[in-house]
Amino acid sequence: MSDWILAIEGTEAAPRLAMALALLAAFLHAVFGALQKGRHDPLLARGVIDASYGLMAAPFAFFVVPWPEPHMWPIFAGAFVIHALYKWATLAAYRRGAFTVVYPVMRGTGPLFAVIGAWLIFGESFAPLQWLGVGVLLAGLYGLALWNMAHVTVARDTLVPALWFAVLTGLFVALYTTYDAYGIRAAADPFTFLAWFFFIDGLLYPFLAWAFWRRLPEKPPIGPLALRGVFGGLVAFASFGSIMLATRLDSVGEAAVLRETSTVFAAAIGWLFLKESIGPVRLALMGLIAGGAVIVEFGG
Known part of the structure; x- marks a missing residue:
């Protein structure tokens, strides 16, 4: 697999494969987000997922x-610190707000700054039509967040901090x-970066989740948590x-x-599996x- 990835770098096949991989990541990230915001506390879900993919990767x-x-x-080391803080912020949002409200805001803020970061670090630039596309996508993401926020009936008292x-x-x-794009490009073998x-x-x-689980007066059973962790670990690998x-x-x-089309997939998951209505807006x-x-x- 490594030889094949390295062989198509810089060829006409690379952008097509990159597009397919990004869309696959979008779908899987929506699944991953739903797993963290399921019936278990987000910290417990995050802990068992991290334990699973850490053990699988070893x-x-x-x-x-x-x-x-x-x-x-x-x-x-830098990636470890950045992702630890990212998870802390994610868990704080999930604990305070409805998934359908906070998820579009999370995903809407990311691409704009990622595009700016790619310009600063990698010298990438967007054509004017592509910037129009970014604006259209952000309008949809934040519009979806505002619509959901206006109609949400749970956790309204913690909505602002969420x-x-x-x-x-x-x-x-x-x-x-x-940062991770810089890291995987700095590695001779991309799968070395991913595994480590x-x-x-x-x-x-996993240690933070274990400490939290021990303090719970009513501890959820380990079996369903472990199953969620294994499935989530596999999804995280692929995403x-x-x-x-x-x-x-x-x-x-x-x-x-x-x-960030993951928000579309997240809504589809909510409609298909959680029986949430979508509606014309x-x-x-x-x-x-x-x-x-x-x-x-x-548009490039």
Whole structure:
């Protein structure tokens, strides 16, 4: 797999594969977000997911992929700190606000700053038509958040801090997207970066979740939590791995924008599995999100 990825870098096939990977990451990220905002406390869900993908990644990191080059260790350390703060902000938003409100705000804040970061770090630039696409996508995302906020009936007393944490999460999304893109490009083998990232990233939150679980007066059973962790770990591998490979193969900014179609997939999941109604207004706003992503992809 590594040889194939390296072989198509810089070819005409790379942008097409990057687009497919970014859309796959969008769908899987919506699934991942729903897993964290399920019936378990978000910290518990996050802890078992991180434990699962950390344990899954360990044998690949130590015995399968090439060993990281010396210059990669400071990069891994930076990624660990950034993702730890990103998870803290995400959990704070999920604990205080409805998923349908905070998720679009998280995802809407990220792509704009990711595009700016890609310009500053990688020298990428968007054509005027692509900036129009970013505006259309952001209008859809924030419009969806405002619509959901006006109609939400749960957690209204904590809605304002939830939105602030959602905005902060979006800033961390932009930061880790550009930073991790730098990291995977700095590694000789992209799968070395992915394996070691997941192993290192899974070291903190399982212990925080375990400490929290021990303090609960009514402890949820371990079995369902563990099952959620294994499934979430597999989804995280595919989601994060897809978007990171996309940023290595093509534009970081375009990949970041395409991933934010995850909000459309999240609404579809809510409609299909949670029996949430969509309605004409939300459908139109999701059309703006999808249309903005199309403009960005093909407007360059």
